[in-house]
Amino acid sequence: MSNSKPTESELEILQILWEHGPVPVRFVHEILATQKAVGYTTTLKLMQIMAEKGLVNRDTTNRTHIYVAAISEEQTQQQLLDKFVAGTFRGSAMKLVMQALGNNTASKEELDQIKALIQKIENEG
């Protein structure tokens, strides 16, 4: 369980690692490169730093190192969410929910899911 909070660039890399299991640097870099102009060694360096920080683990058995996220997506998201709510919505999670709901097209299925969750919360409370 790492305590380091990922920077913005590190988070971009974590996203890729979360989505596509253990992969080499080159793989991460190629996805990253479609999102923004960045050199290969930059990506490499970032991932090396992340390894030092304990944000990722890597298998260095072979010449091509294989990287995998060392922190869970859910836990990281929750941490960042808490911080974001505090920083941007002055601690009001509900205000955030309202804004997110109001400004994004949610499918019927998603709305149903949310309704179900609310139902569940109401029953528990």
Next chain:
Amino acid sequence: MSNSKPTESELEILQILWEHGPVPVRFVHEILATQKAVGYTTTLKLMQIMAEKGLVNRDTTNRTHIYVAAISEEQTQQQLLDKFVAGTFRGSAMKLVMQALGNNTASKEELDQIKALIQKIENEG
């Protein structure tokens, strides 16, 4: 309409400006100082930079300058929210809503509000 995205420190100041209308630097600083150790000239400098960037406006008629936020709270929150959803939840606003709902104690009133909003969305769609 400013395009600058506020940094974290700038956001802290914007929050104070949003909450307490037009105020002098000293006022902002005193609130800030209750949240973290920071020198007065640091706060001043930040607010001067924000003025340059167009994030705040100031009235320099008198010796004590009076600052006010130049960008709206709602618009800024929406911008940051979009970015946050993209960056942390891979673009899934619903995933964020679910997580925010699941991990924060929402009052009955708040849940009712959300249900009403969902109702409204469903009717419009």
Next chain:
DNA sequence: TTGGATATACGAAATTCTTCGTATACATTT
């Protein structure tokens, strides 16, 4: 086995953000 492609390591420049010291001017009090 030699040349080209591709890998990691490493150092350091470049950029952005944060912090604060110091200079200077105006206001207030004594």
Next chain:
DNA sequence: AAATGTATACGAAGAATTTCGTATATCCAA
């Protein structure tokens, strides 16, 4: 009027983050 308090301006140090050049090793194909 002098001393003291409080303002802004400004420059630049410090810290964190991002970027990439270069060195070097390994793999693979001709």
